[in-house]
Structure formats: structure tokens, C-alpha cells
Amino acid sequence: MRFEVLKAALKDGAAARVGRLAFAGRTPIDTPNFLGVTSRGALPHVTPDNVDKHLATTGAFMALEDFIERPQQYLKRIPPIYATPTTKKHSTRLHSFTALPQSVTTVLNTRRIPAVPSPMGNTNASVSVFTSTGFQALTTKEYLSAVQTLRPDIAIPPADLTNSPITPNSKRALRMAERTDEWVVEWFSELSESSSPPTTFAPILPISYSIQWEYVSRLAEDYLPTAQLSGLAIHDPDLLPDLAEHCAPLLPLPRLSLADPRTPHHILRQIALGIDLFALPFINTISDAGLALSFTFPPPPAPSPENTTAPGPQPLAVDLSLPQHAASLAPLTPIRTCPCYACTAHHAAYVHHLLAAREMLGWTLLQLHNHAVVAAFFAGVRDTLAQGGPEAFEAAARQFALAYEPEFAEGVGERPRARGYQYKSVGGGEGKRNKPAWGKLDGEGAEGAQAGEKGAEV
Amino acid sequence: MASNRTFTSPALAFELVARCSVTRARASILTLPHGTVNLPIFMPVATQASLKGLTPEQLEGTGCRLCLNNTYHLGLKPGQEVLDAVGGAHKLQGWNHNILTDSGGFQMVSLLKLANITEEGVRFLSPHDGSPMLLTPEHSMSLQNSIGSDIMMQLDDVLVTTSPDKARMREAMERSVRWLDRCIAAHKNPDTQNLFCIIQGGLDLDMRRECCREMLARDTPGIAIGGLSGGEAKDDFCRVVAACTELLPDLKPRYVMGIGYPEDLVVSVALGADMFDCVWPTRTARFGNAITKHGVLNMKREMYAADFGPIEEGCGCQCCRPIEEDGAMGITRAFVHHNAAKETVAAHLLTLHNVWYQLNLMRQAREAIIEDRFPAFVKEFFGNLYADRSSYPSWAVDALKGVGIDLLAT
Numbered sequence: 001m002r003f004e005v006l007k008a009a010l011k012d013g014a015a016a017r018v019g020r021l022a023f024a025g026r027t028p029i030d031t032p033n034f035l036g037v038t039s040r041g042a043l044p045h046v047t048p049d050n051v052d053k054h055l056a057t058t059g060a061f062m063a064l065e066d067f068i069e070r071p072q073q074y075l076k077r078i079p080p081i082y083a084t085p086t087t088k089k090h091s092t093r094l095h096s097f098t099a100l101p102q103s104v105t106t107v108l109n110t111r112r113i114p115a116v117p118s119p120m121g122n123t124n125a126s127v128s129v130f131t132s133t134g135f136q137a138l139t140t141k142e143y144l145s146a147v148q149t150l151r152p153d154i155a156i157p158p159a160d161l162t163n164s165p166i167t168p169n170s171k172r173a174l175r176m177a178e179r180t181d182e183w184v185v186e187w188f189s190e191l192s193e194s195s196s197p198p199t200t201f202a203p204i205l206p207i208s209y210s211i212q213w214e215y216v217s218r219l220a221e222d223y224l225p226t227a228q229l230s231g232l233a234i235h236d237p238d239l240l241p242d243l244a245e246h247c248a249p250l251l252p253l254p255r256l257s258l259a260d261p262r263t264p265h266h267i268l269r270q271i272a273l274g275i276d277l278f279a280l281p282f283i284n285t286i287s288d289a290g291l292a293l294s295f296t297f298p299p300p301p302a303p304s305p306e307n308t309t310a311p312g313p314q315p316l317a318v319d320l321s322l323p324q325h326a327a328s329l330a331p332l333t334p335i336r337t338c339p340c341y342a343c344t345a346h347h348a349a350y351v352h353h354l355l356a357a358r359e360m361l362g363w364t365l366l367q368l369h370n371h372a373v374v375a376a377f378f379a380g381v382r383d384t385l386a387q388g389g390p391e392a393f394e395a396a397a398r399q400f401a402l403a404y405e406p407e408f409a410e411g412v413g414e415r416p417r418a419r420g421y422q423y424k425s426v427g428g429g430e431g432k433r434n435k436p437a438w439g440k441l442d443g444e445g446a447e448g449a450q451a452g453e454k455g456a457e458v
Numbered sequence: 459m460a461s462n463r464t465f466t467s468p469a470l471a472f473e474l475v476a477r478c479s480v481t482r483a484r485a486s487i488l489t490l491p492h493g494t495v496n497l498p499i500f501m502p503v504a505t506q507a508s509l510k511g512l513t514p515e516q517l518e519g520t521g522c523r524l525c526l527n528n529t530y531h532l533g534l535k536p537g538q539e540v541l542d543a544v545g546g547a548h549k550l551q552g553w554n555h556n557i558l559t560d561s562g563g564f565q566m567v568s569l570l571k572l573a574n575i576t577e578e579g580v581r582f583l584s585p586h587d588g589s590p591m592l593l594t595p596e597h598s599m600s601l602q603n604s605i606g607s608d609i610m611m612q613l614d615d616v617l618v619t620t621s622p623d624k625a626r627m628r629e630a631m632e633r634s635v636r637w638l639d640r641c642i643a644a645h646k647n648p649d650t651q652n653l654f655c656i657i658q659g660g661l662d663l664d665m666r667r668e669c670c671r672e673m674l675a676r677d678t679p680g681i682a683i684g685g686l687s688g689g690e691a692k693d694d695f696c697r698v699v700a701a702c703t704e705l706l707p708d709l710k711p712r713y714v715m716g717i718g719y720p721e722d723l724v725v726s727v728a729l730g731a732d733m734f735d736c737v738w739p740t741r742t743a744r745f746g747n748a749i750t751k752h753g754v755l756n757m758k759r760e761m762y763a764a765d766f767g768p769i770e771e772g773c774g775c776q777c778c779r780p781i782e783e784d785g786a787m788g789i790t791r792a793f794v795h796h797n798a799a800k801e802t803v804a805a806h807l808l809t810l811h812n813v814w815y816q817l818n819l820m821r822q823a824r825e826a827i828i829e830d831r832f833p834a835f836v837k838e839f840f841g842n843l844y845a846d847r848s849s850y851p852s853w854a855v856d857a858l859k860g861v862g863i864d865l866l867a868t
Contacts, residue, residue: 040796042803047810048787049776050513067796071760080764080792089781090788097796099788132800326536327543345515346552349544353507353536360511360802416802 001199001230003254007386014244014251014274016393018385021254021277023153025091027058027103031254031276033378035059035107036371037284040066041098044284045364048099054341054368056375059105061279062094063112064138064146069131082149092151108152110143113260113281115163124179127158140183144190147198156233157187159203173207180205181215188228201231201256209242220247233258237270263316263407264295264377268397271381283374287366290355290413291317293373294333297380298396299403313405321413325352332369340372355413363416465709467679468649472709478832481861482703482730485827488711490608491650492548492556495524497711497732498823500723500816501558502740506531507551510740511806514553519776520814523555526735530562533601546606558735559607561598563614564716575615577633595640603646611682612641614656619690627660634658635672642676654713656684661694663701670705680711683731687716696725696857703730720749720819724839725854727823728832728861739816743808746798749815751842757794757808765791775814777807833863840865
């Protein structure tokens with residue numbers, strides 16, 4: 001791996017910067033940039049040929065928990081992915097098993113983001129993971145051996161996380177830091193024998209710096225000089241100022257955010273804090289909701305102040321399930337120049353129809369569009385930083401905050417699945433999101449009959 | 459306007475290229491408003507203007523140049539108003555090749571519990587709000603004109619072939635003929651869209667023959683055999699197809715509706731049919747099934763969990779082609795197994811494979827007919843599909859015997 005900072009803020013500390021992350025044989029990633037978040041090794045709704053042809057996405061985030069389920073009848077089976085043969089075209093097992101194009105950089109973590117909280121909790125030697133057949137313990141040793149077998153471009157060592165929105169109490173937080181510290185020590189000592197150790201991005205926990213300072217300084221003092229540590233996987237970007245203050249040697253490392261920013265506003269804030277690379281699960285969620293992203297960076301110029309009829313903040317995404325798109329032959333969103341396959345080969349009316357008919361292609365087209373919009377957004381961020389420096393970036397980010405609404409609309413369309421193996425009901429009683437596909441034959445309780453659409457004569 | 463090899467009508471040209479010297483199989487070229495297709499052909503079904511998760515570009519990549527849309531479904535969503543505003547189904551789905559639309563008659567039988575068929579049309583309750591609706595031949599034509607399909611189907615009175623009610627069957631057959639007249643009268647674009655008739659008459663061969671004569675007198679540019687694939691015995695199905703093809707003119711395309719199992723396709727080609735459609739290949743893909751020359755494989759079975767071979771060895775689809783080749787994806791059975799019924803991507807991959815398999819099967823049949831080795835092709839096909847001859851289905855053996863192929867002969 002090679003990471004160069006091409007342009008950084010002159011001021012001290014962590015701040016927005018432009019860089020390039022390059023792995024031999026992969027398309028280099030210009031940063032700030034993002035990774036597509038895969039589910040079970042696939043970018044949801046997008047087949048590998050379409051990833052190759054229609055996505056500018058150059059990195060993929062994967063979770064080992066997506067590959068290691070133990071079906072009830074075959075409890076002893078060894079996860080098949082470990083035995084995948086490699087080929088010239090797919091030189092790692094991870095690429096070979098998932099058929100992702102060789103040009104895509106892979107990142108492997110123990111768990112998905114966002115991860116389903118486990119009722120069992122982690123132990124001193126294992127992380128509790130959620131597979132399609134339920135929760136199971138993944139020992140830190142098995143994970144390490146999986147990393148060596150699968151050879152992801154970037155491997156993130158296990159971290160002791162609660163995966164809960166509730167801040168852990170100080171006792172739990174301390175244990176998180178201690179365990180993660182032990183696991184990372186184990187990780188590097190086991191790997192010291194390896195002839196070609198994986199590129200490691202060590203986790204920085206979502207707890208205050210004062211609790212994990214010992215762990216973080218070990219990273220800087222023990223593993224940075226030996227070049228065993230190549231980057232940081234940051235769960236809470238707000239820790240970056242502390243890192244900059246106390247652990248300056250870590251600053252040249254690339255920083256990957258696993259903090260699941262919900263909107264582009266959150267992304268911009270994290271970029272300003274110094275994040276280089278993002279895993280962005282929200283893109284998949286937005287596509288499933290029938291929304292087409294419609295923001296650009298820098299934002300369109302603000303209307304002049306004397307123009308009193310100026311529109312307010314624009315929505316971040318267009319809900320293509322809404323009836324006004326039914327006959328629109330325009331591209332999916334007001335971004336008229338979107339170069340994506342969905343906007344150039346198709347139009348809003350088609351995606352509207354596909355969503356109304358619950359045809360899977362609707363979500364495929366939205367995925368292609370939404371990934372393209374986010375790719376263009378990051379390209380805009382890099383250009384602004386490279387040409388105008390941090391001041392221009394901050395000004396554009398402020399303007400972006402005014403130009404767009406703060407949150408996404410919910411999206412009225414039905415989802416491909418209301419919940420699945422990768423979600424867990426918390427507390428229960430959420431109700432059904434989608435209408436039942438089949439009603440009773442005699443019509444009793446068939447909710448379909450209440451649907452508002454008035455059909456003309458067929 | 460028929461020479462002895464070609465037939466032309468305003469929106470269609472049919473050229474007979476070759477004929478099998480043993481069976482009734484034919485190879486031909488059909489030119490439609492959106493381009494030329496080679497017959498025999500399998501047409502994948504994009505019911506709601508989308509082939510189940512594939513982009514039109516991916517569908518094009520399988521070699522498909524003629525697919526189906528369904529009038530009934532497009533009439534409900536997006537509806538005629540939107541179709542008119544958008545400019546038809548080709549524009550709606552970004553598909554620059556041919557489209558054939560079914561009239562919606564079959565859906566009346568398969569989807570609606572309260573369809574009431576009268577001389578005027580089919581009366582049924584809207585699946586959306588339960589309000590009464592009426593589908594007439596005129597309205598079906600108007601919808602298909604709005605869709606702009608290259609081949610339109612007449613509205614027919616469809617009855618399950620296994621219905622024992624002979625009087626009702628005759629009524630349905632005769633009504634289908636009267637409805638064809640109304641369809642022809644209501645068809646607004648005969649110069650740019652073809653209207654095919656549909657032969658009805660259940661399993662009664664005489665009634666089928668009578669229907670053939672009536673329909674042929676109306677001289678539509680193509681002819682469909684309808685009402686089949688509704689659960690009748692395969693022997694009966696073959697008898698009906700054979701009885702109809704015997705009467706049909708050489709220089710018009712013959713379309714057997716709703717047929718999709720590979721055996722059915724191969725036997726129907728031998729009986730002289732040219733065009734087929736079925737949702738089965740794409741539907742079964744979504745259930746995790748791959749069609750191969752050795753039969754249907756359920757990729758969800760544990761035996762495929764660590765099988766790193768292609769879905770089908772030797773298959774030329776984008777999923778299966780050797781990984782070294784350009785554009786090949788290098789999909790393994792293990793990956794399909796991993797995501798079958800979990801991620802839509804697995805369904806898309808199997809859909810790509812199955813559509814390619816069906817199209818390729820017809821391509822191979824066509825080549826065999828042109829090179830006059832079709833009987834050998836049929837024997838090889840059944841040899842691949844079944845472990846030994848004793849397990850060949852008797853309906854196929856009998857039907858093929860009727861056209862000069864003895865499957866059991868050594």
C-alpha cells in the first residue's frame with residue numbers, strides 16, 4: 001500500500017486533505033473518497049458486470065460475518081469462501097468468491113456497518129457476530145486466519161464494540177479499550193511471522209481519548225515505526241483533534257471512517273475533521289427507499305439576496321415513488337448532467353414505474369445512480385480542496401449546508417424487503433412496512449383492496 | 459405477396475430459410491419493425507416492462523431481440539395515459555428491439571377469481587380497488603396500440619384446456635373468432651404493428667382444425683396456438699400442436715403460447731412451431747434454479763456450497779464463460795448458493811444464465827435445421843437430459859415418432 005497526502009492544511013492538527021491511496025493491481029483511490037458497502041459479498045442489486053461497467057466505485061467494504069454462517073444441518077462445515085481457488089483475473093479469494101472486478105480495492109472487517117447488536121456480547125477471545133443463521137462467536141484467531149486466507153487489501157483487526165447508540169459506562173469503555181489493545185497486540189505478533197502480512201487499519205474506538213490513550217499510544221510507538229500499522233479505522237471522527245494533539249505521528253496514516261454518516265452534511269463534517277475514506281451504508285438504504293440522490297458539491301450558486309422568491313433548501317434526494325414522476329422523460333433528478341447509466345439510458349418515468357410495480361430493476365438503477373452521485377460529490381470535494389484549499393472547502397461546505405435540507409425524506413415507496421437476515425427486530429412490534437403480497441381468496445382482510453389507486457377501465 | 463420462400467405484410471417479413479428433411483422443423487428469418495430475429499426463438503417475458511432485475515442492456519447482451527410485455531399488467535401500471543405520454547413501451551423501458559404483447563386474456567383466467575366473460579368482453583374486479591372493470595377486444599387493441607408492440611395478440615376467450623364442458627369450449631372458440639374480427643376492426647396501426655390471431659378449441663382436434671380454418675381466413679401476419687400450458691397432459695399438448703401446424707401455411711410465423719421447458723421447446727420445434735414464451739426460466743431463476751443441458755439444478759442445495767465450477771460447464775453466458783475471456787464475470791456455483799434467496803444479485807445472475815440457455819437452445823436447434831441434422835440434435839438433447847433412454851418421457855417419444863424421429867432407436 002502507498003498513501004500520499006497531496007495537499008494538506010498548513011495549520012497543525014488534523015484537517016481536510018487530498019491524497020491518493022494505491023494498492024498494486026487496483027485502481028488507485030483518490031481521497032477523500034468512499035467505499036461501496038457490500039452485503040454477502042455483493043453490492044446490493046448490482047451484478048459484478050454492472051459494477052465493472054457502470055460504477056466508478058473503486059473500493060468495497062465487506063464483513064466476514066456475511067460469509068461464515070453455519071447452517072443447522074451442517075454445523076461442522078468450513079466456510080466455503082476459505083477454499084475458493086484463485087485465478088489470474090481474481091487473484092485473491094475475496095475477489096474470486098465474490099466475482100468483484102480485480103480493480104476494486106477490498107476492505108474486510110469482522111462485522112457489517114451498521115452492525116446488529118449482539119445479546120451475547122464479546123468475550124476475551126471472540127467477537128459475537130450475526131450471520132444469516134444467527135449469532136455466533138468469531139474468535140480473534142479465526143478472524144486473523146481468515147484475513148490471511150482471503151487477503152483483503154485492507155484488514156481491520158477486531159474491535160470490542162457494543163454496537164449500541166448508548167454510550168458505554170466508563171467501566172465497559174475501559175474494558176473495550178483493554179480488549180481491543182490485547183487483540184491488536186495479538187494480531188501484530190501473530191503476523192510478525194507472516195511473509196506478506198495484510199495492510200492493517202487499526203480501529204479507533206468510539207470512546208473518549210482519555211480512556212483509550214494507552215492503546216492509541218501503543219499503536220504509535222510500537223507498530224508505526226515497524227510499518228506494521230498502515231492506517232486507522234475510525235469509529236468516531238470527533239476523536240481526531242485529540243489524536244492530532246496527543247499522537248501526531250499517526251497523522252500521516254490514511255483514515256477510514258466507519259462512523260456511518262447519515263447524510264452528505266455529516267460526510268462534509270467528517271472530511272473537515274480529516275477523514276480520507278468512508279464506508280457509506282446509507283447509499284444502499286436510500287436506494288431501497290426509492291430515493292434518487294440529487295446533491296452536488298460544490299452546491300449550485302446561492303440565489304441573490306434580493307430575489308425574494310428564492311426557493312428554500314433543496315431536498316437531498318428525489319422520491320421517485322411520487323406520482324409527479326409517472327410520465328417524466330427527464331433524468332432521475334435535477335442533476336441534468338448525471339453521467340450514470342440510469343440517467344443516460346433511462347428516465348424518471350421508468351424508475352417510477354419499476355418502483356410502483358416492485359420490479360427489482362428499479363433498485364438496481366437507483367443503486368447505479370446513487371453511487372454515481374456520491375462519486376461525483378467526492379470528486380467535487382477533492383477539486384475544491386486541491387484548487388482552493390481548506391478555506392474554499394469550508395466556504396463551499398457552509399453553502400452546501402444552506403443549499404440542501406438537513407435530512408433525507410423517508411421515501412413512500414415499498415422496500416425490496418422490510419427486514420431480512422441482516423436486520424434484527426429490537427423490542428418487536430415495528431409493524432409491517434410493506435403491504436402483504438397475497439390476500440385471502442375471499443377478500444377478507446385483503447389490504448390490497450384498500451390501496452388508493454383508482455384504475456381506469458383496463 | 460408470397461413467393462415460395464418469403465411472405466411480406468406491411469409490418470412484417472417472413473423468410474423460410476431451411477426445412478428439416480425428416481421432421482416439420484423450420485428455420486426462418488422474421489423481420490419486424492424493430493429489427494430482425496431468427497426463428498425458432500424463445501422470447502423471455504418482461505411482464506411489467508422489465509425482465510426481472512436485468513437492465514435492458516444486460517438482456518441485449520444475452521442476444522435477445524424480441525421479448526414480451528403484458529398488456530393487462532401495463533394497462534394497470536403505468537396505465538394507458540402514461541404509455542401515451544411516454545410514447546409507448548419501447549421508450550418506457552429503453553428497449554430498442556422488438557416487443558410482443560399478450561392481450562391479457564390469459565391473465566383473466568390465471569389471476570382473476572371473478573372474471574365474467576360475456577360477448578362484450580371480460581368483466582372483472584380491479585385488483586387495486588375492487589371496482590368492476592371491462593376488457594373488450596377494442597380496449598385491448600387500444601392498449602396495445604398505446605404500448606406500440608411490434609406483435610400484438612388478439613383478445614381471446616381462454617378456457618382451461620382440461621375443461622370438460624364441450625359446449626363452453628365451442629362457445630369460447632367461436633367467440634375468439636368473432637373477437638378477432640373486432641380486434642382487426644379496432645386495430646389502428648396495421649402498418650406498424652402486427653396483429654396475430656390465436657387458435658383456440660381446447661384439446662378437441664376437430665374444433666382446433668375448425669378454428670384454424672376460420673382464423674386463417676382472416677389472414678393475420680402471424681398465427682398463435684393458444685390455450686395450452688394450462689395443466690393438460692403433454693400427449694394432448696403435442697397432438698394439438700401437431701394438428702394445428704399441419705394446417706398452417708408455411709410462410710407465416712407460428713407461435714405456441716406459454717411454452718418454456720426445454721423438452722417442450724425442442725419437441726414443439728420438431729412439430730413445426732417457431733416461437734415460444736414462458737415465465738418459467740426467469741421465475742425458476744428467482745427460486746435459485748439453474749437450467750442446464752443436464753437438467754435443472756437447485757443452487758440452494760448444500761452440495762453447491764463449495765462448488766467452484768461455473769453454473770454450467772461449457773455455457774457461453776456472461777456468468778459461466780471462462781474467466782480469462784473478455785467480459786466474463788467468473789461466477790461460481792458457490793457464490794450463487796451463497797446469495798440465493800438472500801441477495802437479489804443471485805437472482806439476477808441466474809436469470810441471465812437461464813435466459814441465455816433458452817435463447818442458445820433455440821440457436822442450436824436453428825443451426826441443426828439449417829445443416830439438416832436436426833434429428834441428431836434432438837437425440838443428443840434428450841441424451842444429455844436423461845441418464846438413460848428408459849427414462850425418456852413417453853409423450854416426447856410418441857410425439858417425435860409422429861414426425862419421424864425414433865428416440866429409442868440405437
